[in-house]
Structure formats: C-alpha cells, structure tokens
Amino acid sequence: MFTGLIEGMGEIQAREPVEAGEHLWVELGALADGLALGDSVCTAGACLSVAVIDGTRVRYDVSPETLHKTNLGDLVAGSKVNVERSLRVGDRLGGHFLSGHVDGLGTYLGCAGQGDFSVYRFETPVSFWPYLVSKGSVGIEGVSLTVAELLEPYQFTVALIPETLSRTTLGTLTPGAKVNLEGDMLGKYVLRFLEQRTENPETNFS
Numbered sequence: 084m085f086t087g088l089i090e091g092m093g094e095i096q097a098r099e100p101v102e103a104g105e106h107l108w109v110e111l112g113a114l115a116d117g118l119a120l121g122d123s124v125c126t127a128g129a130c131l132s133v134a135v136i137d138g139t140r141v142r143y144d145v146s147p148e149t150l151h152k153t154n155l156g157d158l159v160a161g162s163k164v165n166v167e168r169s170l171r172v173g174d175r176l177g178g179h180f181l182s183g184h185v186d187g188l189g190t191y192l193g194c195a196g197q198g199d200f201s202v203y204r205f206e207t208p209v210s211f212w213p214y215l216v217s218k219g220s221v222g223i224e225g226v227s228l229t230v231a232e233l234l235e236p237y238q239f240t241v242a243l244i245p246e247t248l249s250r251t252t253l254g255t256l257t258p259g260a261k262v263n264l265e266g267d268m269l270g271k272y273v274l275r276f277l278e279q280r281t282e283n284p285e286t287n288f289s
Contacts, residue, residue: 115139119136128225207264
C-alpha cells in the first residue's frame with residue numbers, strides 16, 4: 084500500500100531480458116536504506132518486489148504482464164522513475180491510498196501556465212474513464228493528484244505546483260509520453276459493486 088507522496092527519484096541502471104520478462108536494475112540511493120528482499124516499492128506507479136539488493140541498487144523481476152500493462156518497457160538506462168516505499172502502519176497518509184496496480188496507460192498532451200501552477204492535460208484509455216471524478220483522486224506515475232477538470236472525450240487535467248514538478252518525473256514529461264494511471268481505490272470498488280448488481284441480481288441484497 085502506498086500514499087502517492089513521492090519520496091524521491093530513482094534511475095534505471097540496466098534492463099536484462101530473461102526467458103519470461105525482464106530483470107530491471109534501479110539505483111535508489113538513500114531510498115534503498117532499510118529495504119529487504121521481497122519488499123514492495125512503488126516505481127513509476129507500479130508496485131514491484133525487490134528481488135536483489137546490491138548496495139543502493141535493487142533488481143526487480145518484471146513479468147510480461149507488467150511490461151504489457153505499464154510503461155516500464157519503454158524505459159532506458161538513465162531514465163528517472165518516481166519511487167515510494169510501502170506505507171507502514173502509523174505513517175501519516177497525506178495523499179490517497181494507492182496499490183501500485185496500474186489500471187491503464189494514459190498519454191500526456193501538454194500543459195498550460197496558470198499563475199504559479201501548471202495545468203497538465205492527459206488522455207485516458209476508454210476503460211479508465213469511469214474511474215475519474217472531478218475533484219477526485221488519481222495516481223499518475225505513482226503521484227497522488229486531484230482531478231481538476233474532466234474534458235470530453237476521455238481527457239482530464241490536473242494542476243501541479245512547482246514542488247511536485249521539481250520532485251517528480253512529471254516535470255520532465257514531453258507531449259505524447261505514456262504515463263501509468265491508477266484509479267481511486269474506493270471508486271473502483273464502488274464501480275465494481277454497481278456493475279455486479281446489474282450483471283448478477285442475486286447479489287442485490289437491498
């Protein structure tokens with residue numbers, strides 16, 4: 084479980100193809116402190132398990148499914164990634180609950196200045212659109228953000244402060260870039276419940 088409050092940025096060191104998937108090496112610097120084998124780390128919005136620790140570098144074993152559903156397959160040596168270690172019981176929750184399970188790949192369309200803020204515009208897959216609510220929460224590259232406005236068809240905006248732009252990879256996006264999207268966890272469960280009531284009336288206990 085994660086909060087969407089990015090602790091820092093890691094750097095892709097190497098990608099090693101294996102028979103099924105890839106080994107992904109990431110330099111975490113100080114964020115590697117205290118990590119143990121098997122720990123979950125939200126990396127570019129995807130929850131990955133630490134398979135090997137080599138000083139401040141870690142290796143993730145990335146499955147074909149993860150490569151297909153995320154933008155991790157597009158990263159190259161030197162690419163920066165947002166990093167957040169898993170939430171501990173008792174930690175403050177300053178963002179919103181994120182699982183690190185990517186729901187879809189969005190496309191960054193561009194930004195416009197609005198005083199000290201930058202309004203970023205994204206396009207979503209059709210399947211992701213129902214997860215979005217105006218002023219609701221959304222995870223983009225692992226960053227907890229608030230939807231500023233919903234724009235048809237299948238587009239939305241978020242307003243970013245300079246601190247977010249400087250501390251995350253969002254400040255380096257170029258138009259056309261693919262981003263990992265995660266819908267609000269509560270919203271996904273509510274949507275699934277409503278779908279189930281429609282598909283299977285036997286589950287309707289009201």
